[in-house]
Amino acid sequence: MSLDALRPSPLVDQAVETLRAQIAGGAWPVGTRLPGETTLARTLGVGRSTVREALRALAGAGLVRARQGAGVFVVATSPVEDWRTRLRRAAVTDVYEVRMLVEVQAARLAALRRTPDDLTALDAALHARHEAARADDAAFVDADIALHAAVVAAAHNPVLTDLFAEFVPALRQGLIDLVELLDLRAHDPGPGADSHAALVHAVRLGDAEAAGHVLQDELDRTLERLRHPGQPSR
Known part of the structure; x- marks a missing residue:
C-alpha cells in the first residue's frame, strides 16, 4: 500500500506564524519564558498537541529553547539560516x-x-x-x-x-x-x-x-x- 507524503498541519503552520510574529514584534523579548502549553493553546484556540508541534518548529528555527523543568524560553527574534x-x-x-x-x-x-x-x-x-x-x-x-x-x-x-x-x-x-x-x-x-x-x-x-x-x-x-x-x- 502506497502512502501519500505527509503535509504539515495548517493549524500548526498558523500557530508557528502567530508565535513567530509575537516574538519578532517584541511581545516576548529574548530571555523571556513563554506561557505554558495550556495557556498558549487557549490563547491560540488550538489543542496542546498543535502548540507542541509549533514550539518544536520554532526551536528548529533557533527562536526558542526548552529548559528541562523551567519551560520554553525565547533565545532569538529572527530565524537562524542554515x-x-x-x-x-x-x-x-x-x-x-x-x-x-x-x-x-x-x-x-x-x-x-x-x-x-x-x-x-x-x-x-x-x-x-x-x-x-x-x-x-x-x-x-x-x-x-x-x-x-x-x-x-x-x-x-x-x-x-x-x-x-x-x-x-x-x-x-x-x-x-x-x-x-x-x-x-x-x-x-x-x-x-x-x-x-x-x-x-x-x-x-x-x-x-x-x-x-x-x-x-x-x-x-x-x-x-x-x-x-x-x-x-x-
Whole structure:
C-alpha cells in the first residue's frame, strides 16, 4: 500500500506564524519564558498537541529553547539560516573569496597527495574542459568547475571536498553570468586553458608551491572580474 507524503498541519503552520510574529514584534523579548502549553493553546484556540508541534518548529528555527523543568524560553527574534541558505543569499564575490582560501590550500595538498588515479582523473577533466570550449557557456562553466573539483578531490580531505561541493551551486550561476556579461569566450572559447594546464602539471610534479601559486593567480583574475565586470582584467 502506497502512502501519500505527509503535509504539515495548517493549524500548526498558523500557530508557528502567530508565535513567530509575537516574538519578532517584541511581545516576548529574548530571555523571556513563554506561557505554558495550556495557556498558549487557549490563547491560540488550538489543542496542546498543535502548540507542541509549533514550539518544536520554532526551536528548529533557533527562536526558542526548552529548559528541562523551567519551560520554553525565547533565545532569538529572527530565524537562524542554515549554511546552504546563507550561501544562496551571499554575494558571489564573498563566496568566491572563501572558495579561494579552500581551493588554493587544496591544490597544495593535491600536489603532495595525488595518486595515479587522481592524475588520470585530472587529465580527463582537463581534456573535458578543452572539449567544452565548443559547447555553450553553461557547459563550459560546468567543465571548468569539474576540473577544480578533481583538484580538490586529489587533496584527499573529505572536509575540503564537501566544503567545495557546498560552494558550487552558489558559484555556478555567478560564473555563467560573468562569462555571458563580458562575452569572455568571444575571442577565446576556452579561456584559462594555459593556467589550468599549468595547474595540472604542477600537481603532477608534486610541486605544492607552484600549484598554489598558479591557482591563486587564476582565481585572483576571476575575482577581479566579478568585482569589476566593466573593467579589463589585470
